[in-house]
Amino acid sequence: MERFLKSFFYAFKGLAYAFKTQLNFKMHCFSGALIIALGLYLKLSIIEWLWISLAIALVFIVELINTAMEVLVDLVSPQQHPKAGTIKDIAAAAVLVTALLALSIGLLIFVPKLI
Numbered sequence: 001m002e003r004f005l006k007s008f009f010y011a012f013k014g015l016a017y018a019f020k021t022q023l024n025f026k027m028h029c030f031s032g033a034l035i036i037a038l039g040l041y042l043k044l045s046i047i048e049w050l051w052i053s054l055a056i057a058l059v060f061i062v063e064l065i066n067t068a069m070e071v072l073v074d075l076v077s078p079q080q081h082p083k084a085g086t087i088k089d090i091a092a093a094a095v096l097v098t099a100l101l102a103l104s105i106g107l108l109i110f111v112p113k114l115i
């Protein structure tokens with residue numbers, strides 16, 4: 001049980017690290033909160049909430065993996081190296097693709113309700 005609680009503590013430490021150090025992560029938290037508030041206001045259906053939760057969670061997951069990649073790259077390659085840069089660029093591209101997917105889901109769900 002203690003080990004189980006400790007693993008939660010470490011996971012929260014990871015979340016806190018990403019929140020403190022990554023401006024993007026803070027922006028995604030803010031956008032996520034805004035989208036949830038709008039969803040409550042517009043009384044989304046269960047299926048719509050499923051899509052929105054999936055979109056929000058995916059952005060967070062990929063952003064967290066990107067943060068871990070950045071820390072790992074800085075650890076193994078503190079000096080500039082083209083491959084280190086490429087790894088960071090690819091991880092950043094994964095965040096971009098996920099954010100675009102989340103934006104499309106958001107637009108498909110919210111635009112028809114707002115026009």
Ligand SMILES: Nc1ncnc2c1ncn2[C@@H]1O[C@H](COP(=O)(O)OP(=O)(O)OP(=O)(O)O)[C@@H](O)[C@H]1O
Nearest residue numbers: 022023077078079080081082084085086088089092
């Ligand atoms: N060790 C390195 N070697 C070569 N290029 C690097 C290296 N570190 C970073 N870069 C390049 O600089 C870009 C920005 O790197 P940085 O570490 O600032 O990442 P970031 O995505 O801006 O993260 P942060 O959210 O911490 O600002 C990378 O996408 C990469 O192109």
